[in-house]
Amino acid sequence: MTTLDVSVSAAGPARPVRSAAERRLIRKGLLFAAPAMVLMVAIYGLPLVMLGGFSLTDYQLGAIDWSFVGLSNFTKAFHDPVFLRAMANTALYAAIVIPCGVFGALGIALLVHGRRRSRALWETAYFLPVTATLVAMATVWQFLLHPTLGPVNAAIKALGFEPVSFLGTPALLIPTMALIGVWQILGFNMVLFLAGLTAIPKDLTEAARMDGAKSPVDRFLTVTWPMLGPTTMFVVVTSSITAFKVFETVAVLTKGRSGSETLLYELYLEGFDYSNTGYAAALTLIFLAIVLVLSIGQTLRMERKVHY
Amino acid sequence: MARLRHYLPHLVLALGAAAMLLPFYWMVLTSIRSPSEIFDVSLWPVPKTFSGGENYAQAASSVPMARFMLNGLIVCGGILAVQVLTSVPAAYALAKLRFPGRRIMLALVIAALCVPVQALALPLFVGLARAQLLNTYFAMMAPFFLSVFAIFLFHQSFRSYPDEIIEAARMDGFSEMEICWRLVLRGSLPSLAAFAVFSVVAHWNDLYWPMIVINKTELAPPPLGMLFFSDAETGANYGALMAGATIITAPIVLCFLLARRHFIAGITMTGVK
Numbered sequence: 001m002t003t004l005d006v007s008v009s010a011a012g013p014a015r016p017v018r019s020a021a022e023r024r025l026i027r028k029g030l031l032f033a034a035p036a037m038v039l040m041v042a043i044y045g046l047p048l049v050m051l052g053g054f055s056l057t058d059y060q061l062g063a064i065d066w067s068f069v070g071l072s073n074f075t076k077a078f079h080d081p082v083f084l085r086a087m088a089n090t091a092l093y094a095a096i097v098i099p100c101g102v103f104g105a106l107g108i109a110l111l112v113h114g115r116r117r118s119r120a121l122w123e124t125a126y127f128l129p130v131t132a133t134l135v136a137m138a139t140v141w142q143f144l145l146h147p148t149l150g151p152v153n154a155a156i157k158a159l160g161f162e163p164v165s166f167l168g169t170p171a172l173l174i175p176t177m178a179l180i181g182v183w184q185i186l187g188f189n190m191v192l193f194l195a196g197l198t199a200i201p202k203d204l205t206e207a208a209r210m211d212g213a214k215s216p217v218d219r220f221l222t223v224t225w226p227m228l229g230p231t232t233m234f235v236v237v238t239s240s241i242t243a244f245k246v247f248e249t250v251a252v253l254t255k256g257r258s259g260s261e262t263l264l265y266e267l268y269l270e271g272f273d274y275s276n277t278g279y280a281a282a283l284t285l286i287f288l289a290i291v292l293v294l295s296i297g298q299t300l301r302m303e304r305k306v307h308y
Numbered sequence: 309m310a311r312l313r314h315y316l317p318h319l320v321l322a323l324g325a326a327a328m329l330l331p332f333y334w335m336v337l338t339s340i341r342s343p344s345e346i347f348d349v350s351l352w353p354v355p356k357t358f359s360g361g362e363n364y365a366q367a368a369s370s371v372p373m374a375r376f377m378l379n380g381l382i383v384c385g386g387i388l389a390v391q392v393l394t395s396v397p398a399a400y401a402l403a404k405l406r407f408p409g410r411r412i413m414l415a416l417v418i419a420a421l422c423v424p425v426q427a428l429a430l431p432l433f434v435g436l437a438r439a440q441l442l443n444t445y446f447a448m449m450a451p452f453f454l455s456v457f458a459i460f461l462f463h464q465s466f467r468s469y470p471d472e473i474i475e476a477a478r479m480d481g482f483s484e485m486e487i488c489w490r491l492v493l494r495g496s497l498p499s500l501a502a503f504a505v506f507s508v509v510a511h512w513n514d515l516y517w518p519m520i521v522i523n524k525t526e527l528a529p530p531p532l533g534m535l536f537f538s539d540a541e542t543g544a545n546y547g548a549l550m551a552g553a554t555i556i557t558a559p560i561v562l563c564f565l566l567a568r569r570h571f572i573a574g575i576t577m578t579g580v581k
Binding site: 123 | 317318320321324325329330331332334335338351393398401402405407409410413415417418419424426429430437450451453456459484509513515516531534546549550553554556561564576
């Protein structure tokens with residue numbers, strides 16, 4: 001659709017006469033941008049329109065009949081106990097992952113930042129989980145947390161406590177998955193904080209020391225923390241988007257049993273397992289709305305950086 | 309006291325790092341232990357009987373592990389190639405060529421950056437199902453043929469390429485294609501490397517989309533293969549399961565250890581914009 005707009009405005013009669021070389025560059029520009037534009041329409045444009053359309057119908061993939069149902073998919077969603085539970089679970093997951101993932105990473109970054117010779121070593125150790133395939137690592141965690149065979153419970157027993165069945169107690173399912181989520185996200189956030197810390201001018205810390213901020217805590221509160229504001233904001237945003245997309249750990253560890261559905265997993269079940277296309281489209285739009293609200297500030301900031 | 313102050317950060321970091329690395333350690337250790345040692349929860353690194361051979365052999369024989377890896381390679385390679393082929397010319401056009409619709413396109417690229425692929429999965433799945441394309445490599449790769457993130461990144465990087473050189477090259481009779489690929493892209497090789505890391509890691513580890521369009525074992529990429537494997541091996545043989553997990557995790561982790569700087573830059577690229 002956009003390629004069409006472009007050709008119309010290019011042919012606009014009010015334009016001044018251009019030289020042959022300029023016209024050649026315009027033609028090249030359109031030509032170079034065309035494949036990306038076509039894919040943009042095919043991958044983003046049409047699917048988003050279809051998604052909006054599906055959400056207003058009771059369409060089921062493979063069915064011949066379908067009808068318009070207005071907004072009833074959305075009202076259904078907000079009365080669907082499974083979906084509401086998935087929302088609550090995802091919110092709980094995020095409520096654990098965001099603070100632990102952000103402040104834990106900040107703490108690690110502050111410690112790593114001060115190291116000179118061993119910095120690369122710590123960076124590697126903490127970043128390793130970010131690169132590892134989460135599906136495989138979730139299987140490893142399942143084994144680590146096993147009530148009788150895993151070392152975690154062996155340690156708990158050695159300390160004199162009762163073994164904990166992390167993946168056998170419904171109330172512990174989401175917190176356990178959040179623990180894995182924190183484990184995976186810490187290194188990523190640490191690197192972002194390290195970049196932010198490196199950008200703080202040394203003189204500033206020195207000046208604060210001169211001004212009487214004697215203890216490291218004072219200097220952190222007067223200089224480091226305010227200067228890290230934009231970084232912290234960014235880390236919180238990316239962490240919350242990641243948290244709302246939790247999927248792999250659910251797929252491996254619980255498959256949503258014992259009420260451990262999350263937003264994306266529930267969406268997956270409705271759309272691709274039960275083929276409730278219309279209803280799943282409504283759920284997808286709710287998911288998309290959450291992600292957009294979380295990322296809007298970040299996007300505007302990026303938009304300002306682009307010079308048109 | 310002063311010594312304690314000096315060593316305390318190291319101590320805290322070491323404890324944290326031990327917790328971060330424990331899963332990797334346990335995975336590799338179990339993958340070389342014999343099944344009879346399964347009840348032995350000790351962290352001692354030397355197994356009583358070395359059963360690595362059996363465990364890895366079983367992981368490779370009960371599921372087509374080599375096939376999963378090959379699938380991962382095909383999918384990641386295919387996606388990356390098409391992403392670069394489509395995004396580099398578009399980014400060059402946006403950064404250096406004045407054409408009508410340029411601003412709208414840039415705005416659309418930025419808008420598309422906040423739409424996660426999970427939000428597009430349903431209609432894309434319906435389209436692919438209607439076209440009878442489910443269970444193909446094409447279906448696994450198609451949604452990622454365009455990376456708006458690559459366009460954005462290359463646009464930011466190409467913009468700083470000197471216009472004078474481009475003008476001079478045009479005078480010398482270079483075509484726009486040659487200028488784009490041989491001059492401008494060459495000036496942005498670090499961005500290209502970082503994007504390649506970003507793309508390959510993301511798609512090697514992705515489960516969501518392959519899980520939607522693939523249900524044949526022989527087409528599964530590594531994460532989906534791992535899921536099939538762990539569902540089939542319901543806790544019976546942890547040695548083989550951990551061997552499988554090691555095989556699947558190893559390529560990216562090894563690349564990371566070899567090219568640490570590039571990896572960290574590539575994966576956290578979203579943060580440094």
